[in-house]
Amino acid sequence: MNHLLFENIDEPGLNTLEVYRRRGGYQMAEQALAMARDSIVTALKDSGLRGRGGAGFPTGMKASFIPQGKMDKYLVCNADESEPGTFKDRELIQKNPHSLIEGMIIAAYAVGANKAFIFIRGEYVQQAEILEAALAEAKEAGLIGPNVLGRGMELDMWVHRGAGAYICGEETGLLDALEGRRGNPRLKPPFPANQGLYQGPTLLNNVETLTAIPYILRVGAEAYAAMGVEKSSGTKLISVSGNVKRPGNYEIELGMTGRDIIYGLAGGITDDREVLLWFPGGSSSPVLTKDDLDLPYDYDSLAGAKTMLGSGAIIVADDSNSVVDIAVKTASFYKHESCGKCTPCREGTNWTTKMLKRIQSGEATPMDLDVISSVCDQIMGNCLCVLGDAMAMPVASMVTKFRPHFEAHIEQARAANEARLLAELEATGPVLEGIGATASYR
Amino acid sequence: MMRFIRRDPLGPLDREAVRHGEERPAGPPRALSPEADPEVLHRDVPRFAHGLRTPGLHEATDPTKDPAGIPDPAVVEVPDALRAEIEDYMSRYPDFRSAAIPALAAAQKVHGWCSPTAIEQVACVMRLTPAYLTAVAGFYDMLETKPVGRKTVYVCTNISCSLRGGDELLAALEARVGDDPDVNIRGFECLGACDIAPMASIDGVYVGPVEDHEVVELAEQILSGAEPLPGKQLVRRRVADAAANTDDVVRASTETGTLDPVRYDGAGDAPTQPGGAA
Numbered sequence: 001m002n003h004l005l006f007e008n009i010d011e012p013g014l015n016t017l018e019v020y021r022r023r024g025g026y027q028m029a030e031q032a033l034a035m036a037r038d039s040i041v042t043a044l045k046d047s048g049l050r051g052r053g054g055a056g057f058p059t060g061m062k063a064s065f066i067p068q069g070k071m072d073k074y075l076v077c078n079a080d081e082s083e084p085g086t087f088k089d090r091e092l093i094q095k096n097p098h099s100l101i102e103g104m105i106i107a108a109y110a111v112g113a114n115k116a117f118i119f120i121r122g123e124y125v126q127q128a129e130i131l132e133a134a135l136a137e138a139k140e141a142g143l144i145g146p147n148v149l150g151r152g153m154e155l156d157m158w159v160h161r162g163a164g165a166y167i168c169g170e171e172t173g174l175l176d177a178l179e180g181r182r183g184n185p186r187l188k189p190p191f192p193a194n195q196g197l198y199q200g201p202t203l204l205n206n207v208e209t210l211t212a213i214p215y216i217l218r219v220g221a222e223a224y225a226a227m228g229v230e231k232s233s234g235t236k237l238i239s240v241s242g243n244v245k246r247p248g249n250y251e252i253e254l255g256m257t258g259r260d261i262i263y264g265l266a267g268g269i270t271d272d273r274e275v276l277l278w279f280p281g282g283s284s285s286p287v288l289t290k291d292d293l294d295l296p297y298d299y300d301s302l303a304g305a306k307t308m309l310g311s312g313a314i315i316v317a318d319d320s321n322s323v324v325d326i327a328v329k330t331a332s333f334y335k336h337e338s339c340g341k342c343t344p345c346r347e348g349t350n351w352t353t354k355m356l357k358r359i360q361s362g363e364a365t366p367m368d369l370d371v372i373s374s375v376c377d378q379i380m381g382n383c384l385c386v387l388g389d390a391m392a393m394p395v396a397s398m399v400t401k402f403r404p405h406f407e408a409h410i411e412q413a414r415a416a417n418e419a420r421l422l423a424e425l426e427a428t429g430p431v432l433e434g435i436g437a438t439a440s441y442r
Numbered sequence: 443m444m445r446f447i448r449r450d451p452l453g454p455l456d457r458e459a460v461r462h463g464e465e466r467p468a469g470p471p472r473a474l475s476p477e478a479d480p481e482v483l484h485r486d487v488p489r490f491a492h493g494l495r496t497p498g499l500h501e502a503t504d505p506t507k508d509p510a511g512i513p514d515p516a517v518v519e520v521p522d523a524l525r526a527e528i529e530d531y532m533s534r535y536p537d538f539r540s541a542a543i544p545a546l547a548a549a550q551k552v553h554g555w556c557s558p559t560a561i562e563q564v565a566c567v568m569r570l571t572p573a574y575l576t577a578v579a580g581f582y583d584m585l586e587t588k589p590v591g592r593k594t595v596y597v598c599t600n601i602s603c604s605l606r607g608g609d610e611l612l613a614a615l616e617a618r619v620g621d622d623p624d625v626n627i628r629g630f631e632c633l634g635a636c637d638i639a640p641m642a643s644i645d646g647v648y649v650g651p652v653e654d655h656e657v658v659e660l661a662e663q664i665l666s667g668a669e670p671l672p673g674k675q676l677v678r679r680r681v682a683d684a685a686a687n688t689d690d691v692v693r694a695s696t697e698t699g700t701l702d703p704v705r706y707d708g709a710g711d712a713p714t715q716p717g718g719a720a
Contacts, residue, residue, distance in 0.1 A: 160540070
């Protein structure tokens with residue numbers, strides 16, 4: 001297995017310029033700045049790199065959408081990694097920040113951007129400090145500034161810390177937050193490539209996407225495209241978490257099976273239990289069961305299974321958990337993080353959470369499951385961004401795939417509630433007067 | 443003066459009858475009749491549970507007051523360090539308004555929360571209205587719009603952590619430090635550290651996995667301000683991918699005393715115990 005991004009990830013002091021340079025750092029940036037801009041974009045297209053943040057849009061194509069002209073262009077790195085289960089960007093920023101900066105220099109050169117921002121989530125305090133220190137070193141060394149690497153390119157780069165909102169990981173919500181407003185998503189189109197930050201053309205990429213760029217140039221686009229499988233080339237960092245023995249980040253070639261990842265890399269399930277369900281791409285991907293463990297882990301196979309690779313975050317839940325609790329956790333997260341701009345998501349996440357909590361506490365009927373499914377259907381595709389869909393997809397998939405579990409839970413909770421109520425009535429004695437006052441409640 | 447479009451309180455049939463000289467029927471109770479109980483009029487209807495990002499639903503506003511304008515720099519005192527910091531942030535962006543979030547975070551560091559004073563100071567430096575900044579502060583989880591303790595403890599209670607006992611960790615820590623007014627402890631959405639679940643972030647320092655017997659120690663460290671669980675800090679931890687590093691990197695990182703890597707021997711054993719501090 002080839003490791004690219006994790007090749008020397010744990011090297012002590014890799015976050016300093018000296019060690020990074022010793023490992024051949026910034027050589028690719030120097031090479032790239034000597035190349036023509038189009039050839040970098042072509043190399044990205046040839047490598048088949050797809051956006052690593054979740055949507056999986058071909059990076060080279062996105063870069064080619066940026067209009068060429070004299071206007072101000074922006075490069076924004078999306079380091080607001082808040083999808084539950086995802087923690088790969090944190091690892092990269094914390095241990096290898098210079099590689100991100102180098103990727104950003106190359107990307108900025110390729111699209112002609114002269115202002116770059118790294119939007120990092122506010123919770124990553126230590127990581128932001130490491131990144132800011134690395135950026136300061138790079139500025140000191142003339143890698144960022146009015147004359148990058150002495151080649152006459154101007155690039156200004158800043159770290160912008162967010163303040164904790166999941167919606168700022170959505171690209172247009174991020175742009176609004178970066179413009180100093182409440183992070184509400186915007187209507188697309190126009191896409192950020194045409195009208196993004198301050199209404200200028202903006203290239204927005206995830207940390208892992210930008211970090212991969214120098215490595216792609218180093219091994220060559222063809223070699224990178226040869227890794228992985230058709231239409232899902234290259235290596236991907238995956239974050240495995242939940243009830244596994246060795247949770248953490250792994251770099252894989254796309255196309256490994258889920259079983260190899262969960263039972264091989266992550267060491268299997270804690271206490272050797274069975275898999276109840278697993279999220280293949282963060283908490284917003286429709287769930288899979290233990291029958292789907294042999295699916296190849298790549299964009300298209302997962303899309304064929306009506307789910308998605310997303311950010312590459314695998315969350316595994318074992319059979320000691322109740323699927324109802326997991327559904328409540330998932331839905332309440334999206335309820336809390338819904339920005340409130342679009343009605344279907346604002347109200348739908350709220351009501352779905354309420355209904356799931358009713359199911360959890362035993363005040364529901366099996367009919368509520370159908371209502372949940374219909375609410376989820378009405379959320380999907382009806383909002384400015386996919387946060388509503390992110391709740392609707394996993395919840396709807398849980399309700400369809402685990403319907404017997406839900407029904408059994410509803411029935412059990414109902415029976416328990418009824419027994420409790422009857423016991424209370426028996427204890428308090430007859431409360432009715434007149435007819436039937438002497439009748440037993442049983 | 444606001445003008446109201448009055449709807450006819452009577453139905454068309456009743457109105458016709460009144461026109462013909464009949465007794466006026468008692469109409470439906472009007473929502474804003476002057477003789478209604480004022481308490482009923484101003485009763486708070488809790489529409490949403492805690493946490494919806496729609497501020498102002500529960501805060502009464504005084505409609506007789508004009509909204510505050512941009513504060514007068516001659517009147518508002520701003521600490522020099524805070525002013526310098528905010529102006530530095532403003533200089534980084536093509537549009538100075540972009541500095542709103544970092545500026546509010548800086549003011550929060552000074553005041554402990556986004557108090558009206560803090561917001562007024564930021565508004566004064568940034569030449570924005572307090573309302574704009576209040577709206578921004580109300581949106582983000584880390585900008586506090588109510589007074590809180592200065593030591594922030596976030597415990598992740600999202601899906602991955604709750605599968606490994608995040609909720610229990612929050613309850614245990616709350617029982618120990620929850621009464622301290624200096625500590626702002628709260629359950630938080632995914633903090634991006636599911637590999638060390640259950641975890642907590644103490645003033646931005648991630649520690650985990652916090653085991654049951656470490657809760658007491660962690661609570662003491664939070665209260666005394668000491669470094670939280672030095673052996674369990676995330677920044678000292680290696681990647682779980684045992685095949686990731688070249689051999690010399692593994693050796694070097696072992697020598698510098700970072701936590702032991704998770705060794706993969708194919709047998710599916712439990713991970714090796716993380717070592718302590720160097």
